[in-house]
Amino acid sequence: MxxxxxxxxxxxxxxxxxxxxxxxxxxxxxxxxxxxxxxxxxxxxGGFTDHHVHLMLVDPSPLTSSRLGRVLDLGAPFARLREWAPKLPVQIDFAGAFLTPPGGYPSDRWWAREGSVREIADADAAALAVAEMADAGASCIKVMSNSEAGPVFDDAVFAAIVASAAEHGIPVYAHAEGPGEAERAVRLGATGLVHTPFTERLDDGEIARQAASAAWITTLAIHEGEPLSIAIDNLRRFAAVGGTVLYGTDMGNGPTPIDLRAEEVEAMRAAGIDGAALIATLAPVxxxxxxxxxxxxxxxxxxxxxxxxxxxxxxxxxxxxxxxxxx
Structure with a gap:
């Protein structure tokens, strides 16, 4: 030795x-x-954590030689996760399927592999879906709330998903896109947003309310132009009032590296997150x-x-x- x-x-x-x-x-x-x-x-x-990946959209084998030690998959069929988990040295946590209303995003997207989307019509269907994800070992539930790409849950069904997840002791993370969706998702009980809000600039009062109850996953580098500027501004103010920030890249959304992403780290630094605060977002194992x-x-x-x-x-x-x- x-x-x-x-x-x-x-x-x-x-x-x-x-x-x-x-x-x-x-x-x-x-x-x-x-x-x-x-x-x-x-x-x-220890290896860093990417809190937003999609293993169904990439060849994850490069993770074997990457700087990541843990990933959170936020939308994939269980079969894909079961296929890769034994082959990789990284810890794979997952949400399971995207939960969305009938016809909601991303049910009509070509990249949404079979089994990766669960369309929820009512509170009963919500309870069944959440129970299925929990029984499969999901560490969180992902709710889709993208009003710019289709219908979104009404308040009652969204709240029913949150309540069902609470019964299983797992948090709810929301994809919030479109005017007012980030505010609504957190108001209805989402404990995290899978993207830093980029549709609109949130006012300081809303930023403070979100910082008190929800975590934000960064995913800054998937944007450019105005959405990137909006996201960086929102994140800077969120972090400044003590909001929980988690590094995440939306791996698989475009040509993202299967590794730590330098562009994401630099965008976080542009939002004022550096030094010990940056390390905390990366959650090294x-x-x-x-x-x-x-x-x-x-x-x-x-x-x-x-x-x-x-x-x-x-x-x-x-x-x-x-x-x-x-x-």
């Missing part, structure tokens, strides 16, 4: 531990390193987790690292470092 002292980020704070090569794989141990151990020259973090994706980064300045400098930690990195350190 090859070992070195190492600094690692446990998801909350920096700690000292031991980086070891066991059965050909780097692992982090939460133990005080012996003074005789050489020091690994880089800091260690604890590198001590068995099987966790491990990344190496330059030693952080003032306790903060730049995620764009992270690279997957390979077994050869540890061997090479120790070979250089040892006489």
């Amino acid at each position: 090859t070992s070195s002292a190492a600094t690692y980020f446990d998801g909350t704070t920096w700690r000292e531990g031991v980086l070891a090569l066991e059965e050909g794989r780097p692992v982090v141990h939460d133990e005080t390193p012996d003074a005789s151990l050489p020091r690994f020259p880089h800091a260690i973090v 604890d590198p001590r987790t068995p099987g966790a994706v491990l990344l190496r980064v330059p030693q952080p300045a003032a306790g903060v690292f730049d995620p764009l400098t992270a690279a997957p930690l390979a077994p050869t990195d540890l061997v090479t470092a120790l070979t250089v350190e040892l006489p």
Whole structure:
């Protein structure tokens, strides 16, 4: 076994531990390193989280060598998720099917694979659909509320979905697009928006109300022009009043990388989210987790690292470092 002292980020704070090569794989141990151990020259973090992906729209195999350690799939048939989960080192959480009213978005889209959309007509159908998603292991429910691309749920059915999800102990995330939809979704109980609002500029009072009860997933880089400017302005004010911001790219929406997306990170910085706040949105997994994706980064300045400098930690990195350190 090859070992070195190492600094690692446990998801909350920096700690000292031991980086070891066991059965050909780097692992982090939460133990005080012996003074005789050489020091690994880089800091260690766990893989980052993309809180908005669509594995049905990409070849997810590049995730194996990416900087992501966890993804939240927000719309895919269960068969697709079951196919890929055993093949990938990343943790896959999921919402299951898009819940939408009859004829609602994205039921008419070519990219909506069979089984990825569930059309809900009433409260009874809502309860059945939510129960099905929960039984399949969904970590959240995704509700579609895109008034610019078709009908949306009335308040009663939307509220019924929220109530059913609450019975199963899982949150509801909404795709809110169109005038007033972001405000309505949160008012009706959505605990998150899967896109930073980009249809319209929310006033400061609404921003404060949303910050008190809902999380926003960023997805800034899928936009350009006015929608991008609106989203960055909304996100800047949301973050400034303490709103929970989660990094997400809408992977599969256009030519998005199957990895950490630099354009998303830079757009978040344009919204004033950087340093420790940026790291929090990326929710790196604890590198001590068995099987966790491990990344190496330059030693952080003032306790903060730049995620764009992270690279997957390979077994050869540890061997090479120790070979250089040892006489």
